[in-house]
Structures are given as structure tokens and as C-alpha cells.
Amino acid sequence: MITVIRRAWRYLVFALSGRLSELSDPRVQIEQAVEEAKEQHRLLSQQAAAVIGNEHELQMRLTRALEETERLQANARQAVLLAEQARAAGDERKAASYEDSARAFATRLVAAETALQEARLLHERARQSSAQARAAVETNAMALQRKIAERMRLLSQLDQAKMQERLNRAMADLSGLAPAGDVPTMDEVREKIEKRYARALGEAELTAGSVEARMIEVERAAIDVEGAARLEAIRESLALERKPGRNEPPDPAP
Known part of the structure; x- marks a missing residue:
């Protein structure tokens, strides 16, 4: 029994000494x-x-x-x-x-x-x-x-x-070879950004195919047509104002 205790004590001292040397x-x-x-x-x-x-x-x-x-x-x-x-x-x-x-x-x-x-x-x-x-x-x-x-x-x-x-x-x-810790790696950040970007693209596709999106496109097209007509009317009014009167000599030919 004494021999076993002595061996255990020597083993414990050696283990603690090695651990202390490492630290x-x-x-x-x-x-x-x-x-x-x-x-x-x-x-x-x-x-x-x-x-x-x-x-x-x-x-x-x-x-x-x-x-x-x-x-x-x-x-x-x-x-x-x-x-x-x-x-x-x-x-x-x-x-x-x-x-x-x-x-x-x-x-x-x-x-x-x-x-x-x-x-x-x-x-x-x-x-x-x-x-x-x-x-x-x-x-x-x-x-x-x-x-x-x-x-x-x-x-x-x-x-x-x-x-x-x-x-x-x-x-x-x-x-990206470092283990996960308190600070994320570049690969983890890139993966997170790509996930968010892909999800945003998917949500955009779903939004573009909805009825509300089609209605918005029709309204935008109507607004564009009306804006083009208004622009043409402005141009015509500008052209009438530039025509010469009866008592005004015509513009010389270029």
C-alpha cells in the first residue's frame, strides 16, 4: 500500500511539474x-x-x-x-x-x-x-x-x-483556417453577406411577379405616356412662339 501511495505521489508531482513548466x-x-x-x-x-x-x-x-x-x-x-x-x-x-x-x-x-x-x-x-x-x-x-x-x-x-x-x-x-472563436473569419463574413444578398434577390423576384408590381408598372407607363404628350405640347408651343409676325422680317437663311 505504501509503495502504491509513493508511486501515485511521484506521478502527481511529475504531472504537476510538467504542467507548471508548460504554463x-x-x-x-x-x-x-x-x-x-x-x-x-x-x-x-x-x-x-x-x-x-x-x-x-x-x-x-x-x-x-x-x-x-x-x-x-x-x-x-x-x-x-x-x-x-x-x-x-x-x-x-x-x-x-x-x-x-x-x-x-x-x-x-x-x-x-x-x-x-x-x-x-x-x-x-x-x-x-x-x-x-x-x-x-x-x-x-x-x-x-x-x-x-x-x-x-x-x-x-x-x-x-x-x-x-x-x-x-x-x-x-x-x-479561414482558424477555428471559430470570438472574432469571425473572412469566410464566415462572406458567407453571411452572400446569404443576405441571395435572400434579397429572391424577395425582389417575388415582389416583381406580384399583382401590385404589375399595377405599379401600368401606372408608371401611363405616367410616362402623359409626360411624353406634355413634353410634345411644350415643344409645339415653343415652335409657335418662334414663328415671325406680319411686320417682322423673316430670319435670314443660314
Whole structure:
């Protein structure tokens, strides 16, 4: 039972992940990937800075240990010289005191040399770690630059894809291949107009064949005949008015 539940849970997670990936905006996903890369580079730079800082700190400790070793060695040598001078002068007690000081300086010199050797080993390891950290930061910086350039290319390609999709939808709408939606296609509009035009022609044919239409044609013909007679009468009256009188000379022949 537990195995079945686990399989069902994995299937549900995988299905939801795939659906979320389909619904996600590619532009947002690209920006998320670049921001994640920038954050990783920032953390890596901080770690590299800590490693390089440790190298510088060990370098300062090594310098101090070296200076301390040289100082103790010089003091021990000076104490030995003073002890020999006191012994040569016959002052054994003073020579013994210088011998004790030289012995103390020598003991501290041994401890300082041991610390110096350890500081050198630590500094060498820190130097190698710093070199690796610098190389890692440089490599990651180059990878980040490539991702930024890839982001520009992908965003440009995404804009081109969106433009091509809009163009494809527009061409599909013009060709009538687009599915019916909120906006009708050209074919649907043309079909609707043709239906209305055909119906209007049919109604005109029915109206022209009716009795009322014949009566209107007869009345129109009578009106046309009467108008022609009236026009002829007007012409005749105009011709009588243009004839010359008895005392008026006739118009010269053309």
C-alpha cells in the first residue's frame, strides 16, 4: 500500500511539474536562471575572497615569524659573544649570566623556527587554495558571461517566435483556417453577406411577379405616356412662339 501511495505521489508531482513548466513564461524562467547563476557567482566570489584573505593573513604571520626568528637568532649570537668577552676578561659570573641568556634565546629560537616552519606550510597550502579559488572565480565568471549572452539570444529568439506565432494566426484568420472563436473569419463574413444578398434577390423576384408590381408598372407607363404628350405640347408651343409676325422680317437663311 505504501509503495502504491509513493508511486501515485511521484506521478502527481511529475504531472504537476510538467504542467507548471508548460504554463510558465519562458522569459521569467530565463531571468530566474540568470539570477540563480549570478547568486552562485556571488557566493563563490565571497568564498574565494575568504580563501585569499586567509592567504594574506598567513603571509603576515609568516613575515612576523621570520622576523621573530631573525631577532632571536641575533640575540642569541649577541649573548654568546658577550659571554666569550666576559670569560676573556676573567668575569666568570657575568659570562655564566650571558650563557644563560644565550641558552634562553636559543630555546625560544627553536620554538620560533618550529612556528616558522608551520607557518610556511600553512602559507603554501593557502597559496595553492587561493590559486584554485581565483581560477574557479574566473571560470565561473566566463560561464556567467556566456549565460548572459545566451539570455540575450534566447530572449531575441523568444520575441521572434511570438511574432511568428502572431503572423501564423493572422494568416490562418485570413485563409479561414482558424477555428471559430470570438472574432469571425473572412469566410464566415462572406458567407453571411452572400446569404443576405441571395435572400434579397429572391424577395425582389417575388415582389416583381406580384399583382401590385404589375399595377405599379401600368401606372408608371401611363405616367410616362402623359409626360411624353406634355413634353410634345411644350415643344409645339415653343415652335409657335418662334414663328415671325406680319411686320417682322423673316430670319435670314443660314
